[in-house]
Amino acid sequence: MIGIFGIGGIGKTTIAKEMYNRITDKFEGSCFLANVRESSKQDQGGLVKLQQTILSEILKDSSLKVGNADQGINLIKKRLCCKKILLILDDVDHLDQLEKLCERCDWFGSGSRIIITTRDEGLLTKHHVHFKYRMKEMDYHEAVQLFSQHAFKSHKPDEAFADVIKLAFKYAGSLPLALKVLGSNLYGEDIHYWKSELEKYKRIPEENIHEKLKISYDGLDYHTKKIFLDIACFFKGDEREYVTKILDSCGFFAYAGIKKLNDKCLITIDQHNDDQYLWMHDLLEDMGKEIVRQESPEEPGKRSRLYFHEDIREVFEKNKGTEKIEGILIDLPQEDCKTQFSTKAYATNFL
Numbered sequence: 001m002i003g004i005f006g007i008g009g010i011g012k013t014t015i016a017k018e019m020y021n022r023i024t025d026k027f028e029g030s031c032f033l034a035n036v037r038e039s040s041k042q043d044q045g046g047l048v049k050l051q052q053t054i055l056s057e058i059l060k061d062s063s064l065k066v067g068n069a070d071q072g073i074n075l076i077k078k079r080l081c082c083k084k085i086l087l088i089l090d091d092v093d094h095l096d097q098l099e100k101l102c103e104r105c106d107w108f109g110s111g112s113r114i115i116i117t118t119r120d121e122g123l124l125t126k127h128h129v130h131f132k133y134r135m136k137e138m139d140y141h142e143a144v145q146l147f148s149q150h151a152f153k154s155h156k157p158d159e160a161f162a163d164v165i166k167l168a169f170k171y172a173g174s175l176p177l178a179l180k181v182l183g184s185n186l187y188g189e190d191i192h193y194w195k196s197e198l199e200k201y202k203r204i205p206e207e208n209i210h211e212k213l214k215i216s217y218d219g220l221d222y223h224t225k226k227i228f229l230d231i232a233c234f235f236k237g238d239e240r241e242y243v244t245k246i247l248d249s250c251g252f253f254a255y256a257g258i259k260k261l262n263d264k265c266l267i268t269i270d271q272h273n274d275d276q277y278l279w280m281h282d283l284l285e286d287m288g289k290e291i292v293r294q295e296s297p298e299e300p301g302k303r304s305r306l307y308f309h310e311d312i313r314e315v316f317e318k319n320k321g322t323e324k325i326e327g328i329l330i331d332l333p334q335e336d337c338k339t340q341f342s343t344k345a346y347a348t349n350f351l
């Protein structure tokens, strides 16, 4: 068992994916379990669904069904104990996830490898993961390459920009996500624009990554900002065409806006077979949600978007909605599913 830990946006998932692609064919079966933190939540199917994914991907049998977590553990032990497997658990944030998905090495056959990525080193210690690897920040040379790819669409930086590039590194740090977003924000702009944008970064403390990422958001036009917030709050992981239709019906010029967000590295567009899906890094999603929360920190009914079930419950039950609400995503936990809400009072863009 190997653990990779480090702060958000430093490249844990990227390195784990790369390793997976390079070594997967050396194993009898393999599974890359992405976003364990998100997908282990009850409303996403919980740990039982993840156990089922591990079993069905490794055994290549999609008919396998797991009834509950204990049954899942037994099935994993029974069916995988003699197989040499590769299992990646990406973005783990709770001990329970490790206990239910890979409590011990002897659940799997000899020669198996389990790789865990997390922001929390303590979790690896508690789970007795002996091989721990702290993700290092990129070195200067790698950082220049990544930044140049986005700021100049080339591996080499433009010589004329040498001085301002140094400033860019000073303010963006060497966090890959920040380098990508900052570089994309400056792409195609002249040196005066660079200097004025970098002045904004200068004022933000080094550790405040949200504020640094927000500078790219601040530079967007009115409709593209709205699209960004809608994706962060409602549409992360959804199909591009479906989202475009909904946003266009609100008059947002969605095709152009989505393209712009992709160009600025604020979202990614993933291709699966014939369809495209919208994705956003967790830190950018958190930033978008924080922008919405800040619209009215105390009163959810005065925010533009509602997606958190407790806020929705409060607004509906206490009748605290206002005309500020533009969209509501009702995704209640199972125990709340029988609740009835009246939506008469809300003239939102979408519900």
Ligand SMILES: Nc1ncnc2c1ncn2[C@@H]1O[C@H](COP(=O)(O)OP(=O)(O)OP(=O)(O)O)[C@@H](O)[C@H]1O
Binding pocket: 006, 007, 008, 009, 010, 011, 012, 013, 014, 015, 091, 118, 119, 146, 176, 177, 180, 281, 282, 283
């Ligand atoms: N070595 C690299 N080369 C190029 N891009 C990179 C590299 N490492 C990371 N990135 C980019 O930086 C961004 C953040 O990386 P990644 O998602 O892997 O971070 P993370 O550590 O998994 O963050 P989190 O803890 O939020 O899950 C991604 O968009 C990724 O493309």
Ligand SMILES: [Mg+2]
Binding pocket: 012, 013, 014, 090, 091
């Ligand atoms: Mg990650």
